[in-house]
Amino acid sequence: MQVPRKILMGGGPTNVHPRILSAQSLPMLGYFQEPLLAIMDEIQDGLRYLMQTESRYICLLGASGHAGMEAGIANLLEPGEKIVIINQGVWGWKAAQMARRYRGDVVEVCKEPGVACTLEELEELLATHKPAVLFICQGESSTGTLNDLSGLGQACHQHNTLLLVDAVCSIAGSPLFTDAWDIDCLYAGAQKCLSAPPGATPFMMSERAIHKLQNRRQPVACYLFDMELNGRYWNWWQERSVHNTGLITNWYAMREALAIVADEGLAAVWQRHSDMHHMLWQGLGQLGLQPLVKDPAHRLPCVNAIQVPPGVDARAVIDYAMKTYSLEIATGLPPLNTAIWRIGLLGYNAAPHNVALVTTAFREALQEQGYA
Numbered sequence: 516m517q518v519p520r521k522i523l524m525g526g527g528p529t530n531v532h533p534r535i536l537s538a539q540s541l542p543m544l545g546y547f548q549e550p551l552l553a554i555m556d557e558i559q560d561g562l563r564y565l566m567q568t569e570s571r572y573i574c575l576l577g578a579s580g581h582a583g584m585e586a587g588i589a590n591l592l593e594p595g596e597k598i599v600i601i602n603q604g605v606w607g608w609k610a611a612q613m614a615r616r617y618r619g620d621v622v623e624v625c626k627e628p629g630v631a632c633t634l635e636e637l638e639e640l641l642a643t644h645k646p647a648v649l650f651i652c653q654g655e656s657s658t659g660t661l662n663d664l665s666g667l668g669q670a671c672h673q674h675n676t677l678l679l680v681d682a683v684c685s686i687a688g689s690p691l692f693t694d695a696w697d698i699d700c701l702y703a704g705a706q707k708c709l710s711a712p713p714g715a716t717p718f719m720m721s722e723r724a725i726h727k728l729q730n731r732r733q734p735v736a737c738y739l740f741d742m743e744l745n746g747r748y749w750n751w752w753q754e755r756s757v758h759n760t761g762l763i764t765n766w767y768a769m770r771e772a773l774a775i776v777a778d779e780g781l782a783a784v785w786q787r788h789s790d791m792h793h794m795l796w797q798g799l800g801q802l803g804l805q806p807l808v809k810d811p812a813h814r815l816p817c818v819n820a821i822q823v824p825p826g827v828d829a830r831a832v833i834d835y836a837m838k839t840y841s842l843e844i845a846t847g848l849p850p851l852n853t854a855i856w857r858i859g860l861l862g863y864n865a866a867p868h869n870v871a872l873v874t875t876a877f878r879e880a881l882q883e884q885g886y887a
Contacts, residue, residue, distance in 0.1 A: 561773025583702020668697025
């Protein structure tokens with residue numbers, strides 16, 4: 516195979532850390548051999564640190580971040596139950612589509628792109644609808660929006676609502692305190708701030724979520740992501756059995772990714788992403804470029820949404836960066852396809868030399884179009 520080398524500064528995946536690439540070349544193990552089970556235990560410990568939780572109900576799902584979304588909705592929501600979904604972009608929209616397929620009573624709350632939710636607004640939604648589940652993205656990568664989740668879990672539990680959080684792009688990129696924020700179900704991504712390949716989705720459930728799962732009136736409709744069955748493989752019930760063959764080399768990768776986070780320290784990882792975010796906007800600001808998200812407190816550090824100025828060809832800038840520097844700059848996702856660019860500062864790629872290269876590529880590409 517001839518695979519060209521690219522610098523992936525879009526919304527993900529990101530370039531894989533060399534230590535993680537090396538880990539994936541380790542020998543294959545059987546799916547129930549003791550060395551692999553020990554690696555699974557270590558992954559769970561690493562995920563508890565990453566998510567800041569003591570939950571025993573934690574694992575990897577064998578697919579990309581959509582698997583976490585499907586598992587969360589399929590296990591927490593029964594047919595006919597109400598779910599409030601905060602739609603701030605593509606991932607909220609997809610969650611609503613998925614919940615409808617599981618025959619949920621969906622209340623889809625659409626926000627203007629780049630506008631975060633306030634706790635007061637969410638409390639009002641909870642009091643009005645009293646849903647079984649509330650879904651929200653900590654970081655909506657399609658619009659670069661960061662939501663403050665502090666206090667939301669407590670508000671949910673006052674109405675007997677379970678809080679389901681998408682942290683696919685924000686995990687390791689923004690502070691996240693699963694237990695302190697009373698999150699009931701959280702899923703994340705391997706291919707963004709953890710700099711691992713796609714295919715292993717961190718997934719966590721609280722005691723409240725497990726109680727709901729074990730007291731369902733109907734079986735979970737998705738057999739592959741039935742967490743009663745997946746949990747047996749990950750020793751949730753103190754007795755292991757195999758549900759499906761684990762993605763063994765992806766688990767090696769995640770084990771190494773979590774070790775890298777631990778080596779640097781979680782607080783330092785969060786700070787590095789914040790520092791690179793500010794460095795990026797200092798450079799882009801000097802070019803006259805503006806963020807989609809107006810409130811700095813609600814800008815997602817790891818996926819940055821940049822408004823395309825009037826008269827500028829967004830695709831030409833993207834093509835220039837790729838042709839000149841083998842540098843990926845992402846377009847917006849529908850309906851913002853040509854209205855924004857997205858720059859990912861993700862894990863291994865969240866480094867000063869990459870931020871400087873992005874700024875240089877924008878400056879040269881804009882000059883080529885005569886943008887002053």
